[in-house]
Amino acid sequence: MNYTEFIENKLIIEQKNKIIIQDDELSNVLFDYQKDLIKWALKIGKSAIFADTGLGKTFIQLEWARIVAKKQKKPILIVAPLAVVFQTINEAKKLNISLHYCKSQEDCSGKISITNYERLENFEPNKFSGIVLDESSILKSFSGKYKKLLIDNFRKTEFKLCCSATPAPNDYMELGNHSEFLNVMNYSEMLSMFFVHDGGDTSKWRLKGHAVERFWEWVSSWSAIIKNPSDLGYSDSKHILPELKEEDIITDSDYEDGKYLLFSMPAETLDERRKSQKESLNYRVDEVLKIIKKHPDENFIIWCNYNDEANLLHKKIKDSVNVQGSDNPEEKAKRLIEFGEGKIKILITKPKIASFGLNWQNCHNVIFASLSDSYEQYYQAVRRCYRFGQKYPVNVYRIISYGEVKILENIERKNKEFQHMQKKMSIYTKKYVRENLQVEFKELDKSYNPEKTIIIPDWLVSEE
Numbered sequence: 001m002n003y004t005e006f007i008e009n010k011l012i013i014e015q016k017n018k019i020i021i022q023d024d025e026l027s028n029v030l031f032d033y034q035k036d037l038i039k040w041a042l043k044i045g046k047s048a049i050f051a052d053t054g055l056g057k058t059f060i061q062l063e064w065a066r067i068v069a070k071k072q073k074k075p076i077l078i079v080a081p082l083a084v085v086f087q088t089i090n091e092a093k094k095l096n097i098s099l100h101y102c103k104s105q106e107d108c109s110g111k112i113s114i115t116n117y118e119r120l121e122n123f124e125p126n127k128f129s130g131i132v133l134d135e136s137s138i139l140k141s142f143s144g145k146y147k148k149l150l151i152d153n154f155r156k157t158e159f160k161l162c163c164s165a166t167p168a169p170n171d172y173m174e175l176g177n178h179s180e181f182l183n184v185m186n187y188s189e190m191l192s193m194f195f196v197h198d199g200g201d202t203s204k205w206r207l208k209g210h211a212v213e214r215f216w217e218w219v220s221s222w223s224a225i226i227k228n229p230s231d232l233g234y235s236d237s238k239h240i241l242p243e244l245k246e247e248d249i250i251t252d253s254d255y256e257d258g259k260y261l262l263f264s265m266p267a268e269t270l271d272e273r274r275k276s277q278k279e280s281l282n283y284r285v286d287e288v289l290k291i292i293k294k295h296p297d298e299n300f301i302i303w304c305n306y307n308d309e310a311n312l313l314h315k316k317i318k319d320s321v322n323v324q325g326s327d328n329p330e331e332k333a334k335r336l337i338e339f340g341e342g343k344i345k346i347l348i349t350k351p352k353i354a355s356f357g358l359n360w361q362n363c364h365n366v367i368f369a370s371l372s373d374s375y376e377q378y379y380q381a382v383r384r385c386y387r388f389g390q391k392y393p394v395n396v397y398r399i400i401s402y403g404e405v406k407i408l409e410n411i412e413r414k415n416k417e418f419q420h421m422q423k424k425m426s427i428y429t430k431k432y433v434r435e436n437l438q439v440e441f442k443e444l445d446k447s448y449n450p451e452k453t454i455i456i457p458d459w460l461v462s463e464e
Contacts, residue, residue, distance in 0.1 A: 017045040017158045019071050027063055027095050031056065031238075033229040038064050040224060041161055046182040048136065048162035048223035050425075053380075054359075054388030055226060055239070057163040058091045061132045062112075066097055068159045069111040074129035076159075077108075079150075081135055082116040083333040084357035087340075088134065089114065118329070120149060130159030135356045137164045137376070139177040151181050162223075165380065172205055175219060184222045194218075220428035231426040243393040244386055248408065251283035251401050276403030277306070277370055284399045285312050288369050291397055292317060292346070299363040301339070302348045303355075303381050305370040310348050313369060320346040325353055339363070351377035360384040364392040369399055371407045375414035 019042040026035050034056050041047045041064055051057050065076040078099075080088055085101055092099035092112075102113045104122035115123065117138060125131075131154050133139070139147055139162075154160065160182055172195065176187035185193075194215040195205040207215055228236045277284075292300060302317075304310040307324060314322035321344045323335050332353070339347040340360050347354075355377055363385050371378065386394040400408060 018043045019045075019067060019159075021067060025067070027059075029095055030059060030063065031229065031234070033226070033232045033234045034060050034063075036232050037224060037226070038067070042067060044222060045158070046160040046184070046222070048164070048178050048182065050164055050223060050225040052227045053165050053383035053386075054361075054390075055229075057165075058088055058134070059095065061134060061161055061163045062088070062092050062095055062097050062099070064161050065112045065130065065132055066095075068130040072129035072158065075108060075110070075127065076112045076130045076132065077123060077128045078112065078114040078132040078134060079117055079120060080114060081138070081357055082118070082329050083336040083354065084134060085114055085116050086333060086337055087358065116329075117146060120146060125153045125157055128157060130161070131157050132161045132163065133181070134163050136162035136178065136181075137174055137356070139181060140174040147177065151177075154181070155183065165383065175223075179222065182222055216424055216428055217432075220425070220432045224429045224432075225422065225425035226429060227422050227426055231429050233430065239388045241386065241388065242390055244382075244396065245393055246396045246398065249287050249397060249399045250405070251280055251287055251399065276401050278308075280401035280403070281309055281312070283401065284369050285309060285316065287397075287399045288313060288367055289316060291367060295365065298365055299339075299342070300346045300365045300367055301360065301363055301381075301385065302346065302367045302369055303351050304348060305350060305372050309369050310350070313348050317346055317348070320348055323347065323349040323353060325350070351381045355380040355384065358384050359387070359389070361387060361390045364390060364394045365397075366394065367397045367399065371398060371400055371404065371411065373407055373410050375411050375418065378411055379415075379418070 021039060021042060023035055023039075026038060030038075037049055037051070037060055041049060041060075049057065049060060051060070061078065065078060069076045078088065089099050089101060097112065098110050099112050099114055100107070100110060102108050102115050102123075103119055105124050105127060107113070108123075108127070133150070139150065162178055162182065172191075173187070176190045179190055180186045191205060194207055194211045196208055197205060226232065229239055230236045288302060302313060302320075304313065310322050310324065314320050321335055321339070323332055327335075335344065335347075336349075336354050336358055338344050340358060340362060342362050351372070351374070366382060366385055368378075368381070382394070382396055386396075398408065
């Protein structure tokens, strides 16, 4: 067997558990592309849907859970970040689905239960026929303890669905963890099959030159990456984003170690960048205050990376609320939801706390008081406001010192890689999702009306 034949065999994924349904079994609230994704995911049995922000992943996972619970006659567990839990419960009401927040197995009484990731240890996996991971990129960013718990404890769960926005560009760890959770292929096997070490750094991997197309074909066999409804052949007319206005503000921060520099130099190392951010703190805070002063009647979300800048901003901005990691989890979730409801005018928090899953189309002003090198955090933070359903142009202010320009360059580079990946994956998604659905529904076509009688040859007729 040569290498190509070996890969071909590995690309064949046998799905023992699958559910086939028709459109009329799904809620009329759903868009056609959402119905297609649900039907595809039910057929696959264990799958991931990477749909861009605002495409209705919550509706998709709720309806998927309802169908699996109904067909399997066994409960479903949805796991989500705490603030997203309560948002999901509100969305379930629009689909007439009963959903309750459960802190432990003893609380589970309905067909579908929802909990947050931190309480996962309180549940018995064998009690559920399926599990949904909302904001499933947490498989990459969550602590090793909980990632291992998810993969190990739910290894035998019959139906699995992961829902997240498009994965980070070239972040193969995220795809590998999804693949392992879904019982497709473990992470180490994926690396050995499609990747090679990038030089001497064992933490960096790159796709083998001859395996690029085969890798994305394999990813498309168990996941669907959707940027727009047109990726599935539908119109984008109801999913048009407003203008995104990104403005970069470079502060005057050429003061270092007690003296002014003749020429400021961009920070190269991580330590240098942190030092630059510390020294430019007051400059950046002043720029935030100037922006808010120009728009006194509007809502703002202010993203910070450090407590020092968040605390200083909260002290200087009237009517602001500062949500930090040390806050009580329930109180933290309450404040994040209140901002989405317009009850809080100015929210200050960190991307790692609130950049996933929340719908804040009520706000169209975003300020980054500081930036990190994480493109995923930046993308998700912007997309809390810049998502389908937003009615106004979204203003994004990125405030940095000259020493931090490398961070901005890094984000722009990753954005280009991200756009390239989305374009490539949309091609495979359109092909494989549509093909899978067409083949399956040919078998279920109830309109077939036979007009000819089959004549069985004599030699096939048994004498008995």
